[in-house]
Amino acid sequence: MSVKTILAVGLCKGLHLAARLLHRGGTAMPGSRALKLCPDLPARLAKGVEILVITGTNGKTTSSRIAEQALRDAGLDVLANRSGANLLSGITTELALNSSLTGHCKKKYAVIECDEAAARTALGLLKPKAVLVTNLFRDQLDRYGEVTHTLRNIREGLEKTPETVLCLNADCSLTASLAGDLPNPVVWYGMDKSAADPAAKPSQLSDASRCIRCKTEYEYDYVTYGHLGGFRCPKCGYSRPAADVAVTAIEELGADGSLARVRVDGEERRLSVNLPALYNIYNAVGVLAAVRQLGVSTEDALHAAATFRCGFGRMEKFDLGAGGTRVMLVKNPAGCNQVLRFLSSLPEELELAILLNDNDADGTDISWIWDVDFELLPGFGDRLKKVIVSGKRAADLAVRLKYAGLAAEKVEAEPSYDALAERLGKAQVPVYVMPTYTALLDFRPQLIKRCGGADFWEG
Amino acid sequence: MELKICHMYPDVLNLYGDRGNILCLRQRLGWRGIEAEVTELPIGEQASLADFDLIFIGGGQDFEQEALLADLHRGKDASLRSAIEDGVALLAICGGYQMLGNYYETAEGKRCDFIGAIDFHTVGSEPRMIGNYLFRCGDKSGGSTVVGFENHSGKTRLGPGVEPLGWVISGHGNNGEDGTEGVRYRNVFGTYSHGPLLPKNPAFCDFLLQTALARKYGSAELAPLDDAAELAAHDEMVKRLQV
Numbered sequence: 220m221s222v223k224t225i226l227a228v229g230l231c232k233g234l235h236l237a238a239r240l241l242h243r244g245g246t247a248m249p250g251s252r253a254l255k256l257c258p259d260l261p262a263r264l265a266k267g268v269e270i271l272v273i274t275g276t277n278g279k280t281t282s283s284r285i286a287e288q289a290l291r292d293a294g295l296d297v298l299a300n301r302s303g304a305n306l307l308s309g310i311t312t313e314l315a316l317n318s319s320l321t322g323h324c325k326k327k328y329a330v331i332e333c334d335e336a337a338a339r340t341a342l343g344l345l346k347p348k349a350v351l352v353t354n355l356f357r358d359q360l361d362r363y364g365e366v367t368h369t370l371r372n373i374r375e376g377l378e379k380t381p382e383t384v385l386c387l388n389a390d391c392s393l394t395a396s397l398a399g400d401l402p403n404p405v406v407w408y409g410m411d412k413s414a415a416d417p418a419a420k421p422s423q424l425s426d427a428s429r430c431i432r433c434k435t436e437y438e439y440d441y442v443t444y445g446h447l448g449g450f451r452c453p454k455c456g457y458s459r460p461a462a463d464v465a466v467t468a469i470e471e472l473g474a475d476g477s478l479a480r481v482r483v484d485g486e487e488r489r490l491s492v493n494l495p496a497l498y499n500i501y502n503a504v505g506v507l508a509a510v511r512q513l514g515v516s517t518e519d520a521l522h523a524a525a526t527f528r529c530g531f532g533r534m535e536k537f538d539l540g541a542g543g544t545r546v547m548l549v550k551n552p553a554g555c556n557q558v559l560r561f562l563s564s565l566p567e568e569l570e571l572a573i574l575l576n577d578n579d580a581d582g583t584d585i586s587w588i589w590d591v592d593f594e595l596l597p598g599f600g601d602r603l604k605k606v607i608v609s610g611k612r613a614a615d616l617a618v619r620l621k622y623a624g625l626a627a628e629k630v631e632a633e634p635s636y637d638a639l640a641e642r643l644g645k646a647q648v649p650v651y652v653m654p655t656y657t658a659l660l661d662f663r664p665q666l667i668k669r670c671g672g673a674d675f676w677e678g
Numbered sequence: 679m680e681l682k683i684c685h686m687y688p689d690v691l692n693l694y695g696d697r698g699n700i701l702c703l704r705q706r707l708g709w710r711g712i713e714a715e716v717t718e719l720p721i722g723e724q725a726s727l728a729d730f731d732l733i734f735i736g737g738g739q740d741f742e743q744e745a746l747l748a749d750l751h752r753g754k755d756a757s758l759r760s761a762i763e764d765g766v767a768l769l770a771i772c773g774g775y776q777m778l779g780n781y782y783e784t785a786e787g788k789r790c791d792f793i794g795a796i797d798f799h800t801v802g803s804e805p806r807m808i809g810n811y812l813f814r815c816g817d818k819s820g821g822s823t824v825v826g827f828e829n830h831s832g833k834t835r836l837g838p839g840v841e842p843l844g845w846v847i848s849g850h851g852n853n854g855e856d857g858t859e860g861v862r863y864r865n866v867f868g869t870y871s872h873g874p875l876l877p878k879n880p881a882f883c884d885f886l887l888q889t890a891l892a893r894k895y896g897s898a899e900l901a902p903l904d905d906a907a908e909l910a911a912h913d914e915m916v917k918r919l920q921v
Contacts, residue, residue, distance in 0.1 A: 360694060361808050361829055365739040424692055434745050436689075436721075583809065584827045586873030589695030614911035618877050621907050622701050 250311030275353030289523035343379025359582030542649030574658035696736030698874025737772030797837030811849020820885030826871025
């Protein structure tokens with residue numbers, strides 16, 4: 220027992236309680252103060268806890284929700300940083316709140332969502348049983364720097380925990396390169412050629428067109444989306460590893476979910492994913508590969524994928540307007556393109572609201588909207604009734620849509636979130652809202668106010 | 679009328695939204711009934727650059743720099759220098775801009791030779807210069823205000839007598855010290871304003887197009903366009919940066 224631990228945990232609990240009484244979230248600040256007092260507090264609290272850390276550019280939150288559900292379905296007592304506070308401070312708060320004053324964690328299992336840059340210090344402290352790395356894409360260059368820097372952060376974190384099982388996306392050449400020079404055991408997951416759309420080609424705007432090892436341009440047997448797929452370097456031979464947990468066929472990509480076939484332990488299983496779009500199939504198989512490392516059965520993992528609810532801006536549904544309102548967080552070109560592709564696959568009429576902010580947490584550089592294929596929108600034709608732009612950089616978004624060729628009469632600006640929510644409430648067709656991170660935080664309360672739902676720190 | 683546009687290295691110099699500039703050039707020509715033929719020139723392919731009317735070079739990441747320089751030194755450097763001397767209009771951004779100078783020296787003193795088309799050089803330093811910024815173009819560049827986003831660690835110093843593209847009103851520009859931003863030489867416009875510079879600076883875009891058209895057709899008056907959306911985005915950032 221250490222006095223320092225008691226003080227740090229006590230401080231964390233006290234500050235959290237105070238924040239809640241003041242109706243603030245209190246998810247990161249208490250941990251941040253406690254870390255100043257006791258920098259290795261996460262290591263002390265993580266002792267004896269079987270931890271799954273989930274990191275990567277896109278899909279962290281969704282994957283964490285599926286994983287948490289899978290552990291619960293398996294009857295395991297699990298904690299998770301559900302609020303999305305995924306820096307070391309938020310992780311520390313969550314651990315401390317689940318611990319006794321003496322630093323003994325009351326839960327046996329933890330699912331920890333971890334920011335890519337924070338992984339550098341967090342992994343060595345937490346010494347997780349398994350780490351799931353979902354993918355790496357260009358993201359907020361003003362904050363993270365080049366994608367190879369992000370990769371280096373994760374690698375440096377993993378170097379401090381050599382026994383951790385790595386669950387890596389085999390289709391992502393950047394992610395897969397982590398296995399090369401680390402002693403850790405690796406489990407691969409991905410999509411086999413049989414599941415890929417034969418018409419998909421690698422984009423010129425690929426975030427990883429050249430070999431991470433020798434910088435020669437990759438060749439592809441198939442592409443799933445972005446730079447993901449069956450990559451192969453013609454010069455040094457670096458190529459996609461065979462997947463242990465592999466999607467072998469996609470049977471249905473529906474508006475509310477997907478059906479696929481997945482091979483686990485040499486056996487074909489049916490995978491149902493309770494969120495639409497291709498990228499969520501990736502999230503589901505990544506989790507399937509990862510939670511098995513914590514002793515969860517394939518059945519429980521599959522059940523979780525079929526039944527989980529994510530909420531908080533990940534295809535979150537609100538009963539607003541005649542056709543309902545769905546909210547899909549967008550953060551970077553890769554993710555935003557996937558959302559647009561999903562929308563283009565729908566048969567229905569729709570209205571779109573895009574909310575672009577440039578606060579620190581969104582990335583202050585909004586150049587990325589020019590790498591998004593907004594050119595898809597004119598192709599929606601009469602099905603697309605309206606695009607409403609909002610957020611601090613709405614004017615830039617309007618310019619982007621103009622140059623994408625969208626008719627001016629389809630674009631409207633609505634700076635007030637209150638008025639925007641009122642408007643969406645009167646929509647006659649389904650509404651899809653695409654906010655950046657802080658726009659989601661600001662706009663979601665307008666939806667909660669009208670439709671009910673949980674505050675963000677309750678998940 | 680028609681402009682032949684070359685997009686150099688779209689495969690590697692495409693860091694953040696650079697293609698927005700090509701889109702902007704194409705649309706603003708198209709809206710005026712002027713044809714645009716865009717040729718992409720990736721690593722490994724050769725073309726006579728002096729045959730184009732307008733060349734665009736974007737910004738990239740350090741990761742691809744080696745492959746890029748190797749390709750450049752296989753003949754594109756000489757071709758680019760002669761195109762520049764011929765008066766081909768050229769917009770070069772961020773990494774593409776640095777590349778036109780003599781060299782880049784890292785903070786550790788390692789020197790990397792560039793094509794030396796214009797007399798300037800860049801030296802790596804800390805901290806990075808990141809953020810929205812604002813500058814005013816010199817008279818030879820149309821005199822308009824330009825809003826952009828800069829993100830560079832290199833400090834660029836222009837050689838004696840070499841003109842900047844403009845003067846910084848808010849932000850860092852070439853080096854954060856002498857108030858200069860970018861470079862202006864013959865029909866070359868070099869700038870640190872990375873990514874989609876042209877869409878929210880329509881006056882600057884039109885000046886660039888006019889420069890290219892004037893060289894090809896003698897004189898060129900561009901019909902005015904409805905730039906309400908573009909100017910709204912421009913003015914909002916000007917307002918933010920001048921507070």
